Amino acid sequence: MVFQNGTKIVFTRYDSPGIWIMNADGTEDTQLTNGRDFSPTWFSNGSKILFTRSRYSEVSHQYTMNSDSTNLTLITRIPSNGGYLQGEPSPDGRFIAFRNGNQYGGNLLSTMLWRVNADGFRDYSWHVTR
Secondary structure, rough: OEEEOOOOOEEEOOOOEEEEEEEOOOOOOOOOOOOOOEEEEOOOOHHHHEEEEEOOOOEEEEEEOOOOOOOOOOOOOOOOOOOOOOOEEOOOOOOOEEEEEEEEEEEEEEEEEEEEEEOOOOOEEEEOOO
C-alpha cells in the first residue's frame, strides 16, 4: 500500500514474512516485523501502520506501530475462530474499522463489523451481517 504522498510503500513478502517498508522508487527496503504479520495499511498522516498479526493459533489481532516499527500497540482483544480481515483507519485517525468472520467447518457463518479506538482503548461497537 502506497502512502498518500507517494514516497513510501508498506507491504508483505512471502520469501521473508513480516511487514516491510520501502521508498516508492524501490530503494531502501526495511523489514519492520517478522512472522505472521499481514494486511498492512497506512494511517492517513503516514505516522502509523495498522496490520494483522497471527501467532501460534487461529486467532488474529489488529496492531498498530509507528512507521519506524516503534510503539507496537495491540488494538483488538476480541476472540474469534474466524480471524480478522484487513482493518482501515478512519480519515482522522481516531478509529479503526474492521470485520471478522465466524467460521465453522471451513464455512463462513457470519461477518461482524467493528469500530475501535485507534489508541488501543476499548470502545467497541459492532454489527452482524450475513
